[in-house]
Amino acid sequence: MxxxxxxxxxxxxxxxxxxxxxxxxxxxxxxxxxxxxxxxxxxxxxxxxxxxxxxxxxxxxxxxxxxxxxxxxxxxxxxxxxxxxxxxxxxxxxxxxxxxxxxxxxxxxxxxxxxxxxxxxxxxxxxxxxxLGLEPLADDFTADALRDMTRRSRTPIRNFLLDQSKVAGVGNIYALEALFRAGIRPTRRANRVTRAEATSLRNGIRDVLEEAIANRGTTFSDYRDAAGERGGFEPLLQVYGREGRPCTRCGTAIKRKVLTNRSAFYCPSCQR
Ligand SMILES: [Zn+2]
Structure with a gap:
């Protein structure tokens, strides 16, 4: 998607x-x-x-x-x-x-x-x-701005990140990849994200989005760019779609959990 x-x-x-x-x-x-x-x-x-x-x-x-x-x-x-x-x-x-x-x-x-x-x-x-909410690649998407929003929300952090009125442009794939990079489990309540974790999450979101843009996006089923080409980011995904396969960081099997009708993938060891 x-x-x-x-x-x-x-x-x-x-x-x-x-x-x-x-x-x-x-x-x-x-x-x-x-x-x-x-x-x-x-x-x-x-x-x-x-x-x-x-x-x-x-x-x-x-x-x-x-x-x-x-x-x-x-x-x-x-x-x-x-x-x-x-x-x-x-x-x-x-x-x-x-x-x-x-x-x-x-x-x-x-x-x-x-x-x-x-x-x-x-x-x-x-x-x-x-x-529409903050643009994650814009200058005003700071760790403080993210924390100001997460601390007022009790929804699971993965769901928070999908809310386009908070952060605009992040969907399930990149939300899960960013949470892996920040070491935060997708089911954690947004208001339980610490200040230090908010900084890691903000950086994780920007890094994963910028790397995906550099690889012309991720192709699942039908996405094509304007030239009709598939994206190149799919092999670089670390948790999304990797249920049962080893975590790239610690080797533990990646878990999948259905969260509000959509799959969440995470490493049970690296993400707390
Ligand atoms: Zn791990």
Missing amino acids: PELPEAETIARDLHPRLQEAKVTAVDVHHEDVLGRPGTGFGDALPGRVVAGVGRRGKNVVIAFQDEGRLLVNLGMTGRLVLSDAPGAADCRHVAVRLLLQDGRSLLYDDVRRFGLLELFEPEEWPARDAE
């Missing part, structure tokens, strides 16, 4: 190639991926010119020169593919197609269609932006 590193990889790929591209037409094949404005989406985009492509949390954000923004949440299987033609051979589940003035097209392809496309007018964006 795409998290921050996968969205960042796609945004970095698309940014130089989409700048100043003008949308001339939109084909909506599956309306269920449209969050807003829903009907009318196809009429709201033509004429807009791309200023740049960035990221907020797990979402790819296409910013237009008029300061409107198209937020793309890739859900489980969403892909953004820029093609030199109106279509692309390997995109067989195109939900939305943006035709560009130069003959290229930006395809939103999504097999399972849990993804969401939302268009925000300039005045609507700040409210949406404010719903």
Whole structure:
């Protein structure tokens, strides 16, 4: 499932190639991926010119020169593919197609269609932006900022990290990897994380995200970057998906526990 590193990889790929591209037409094949404005989406985009492509949390954000923004949440299987033609051979589940003035097209392809496309007018964006928490790679994501939030929460720390209104962009894979690096068991209550552990956790989150970005993300099932390539971080995972295999640090078998309907992986010796 795409998290921050996968969205960042796609945004970095698309940014130089989409700048100043003008949308001339939109084909909506599956309306269920449209969050807003829903009907009318196809009429709201033509004429807009791309200023740049960035990221907020797990979402790819296409910013237009008029300061409107198209937020793309890739859900489980969403892909953004820029093609030199109106279509692309390997995109067989195109939900939305943006035709560009130069003959290229930006395809939103999504097999399972849990993804969401939302268009925000300039005045609507700040409210949406404010719903998302701290960016873990930004300067204001400090150990103190993290501790200020964890000490007020009694939820398991893994669940805390998945709350996009607290820290934006971290999902199950990278939350579990960061907790392993910090030596904190996923089931520990957030308010039981010490000051020193909050520092380790903050650093662990940043390190794992930066390493994943450097490896173009983790590929599970359907994730592809904007060039259609798989991510390279999967072999570097230390706990996620490694139940029963030896801990890379101490050799103890990695455990799996279902926590709020989602698997948590951890080393019972290294993580307390
Ligand atoms: Zn261990």
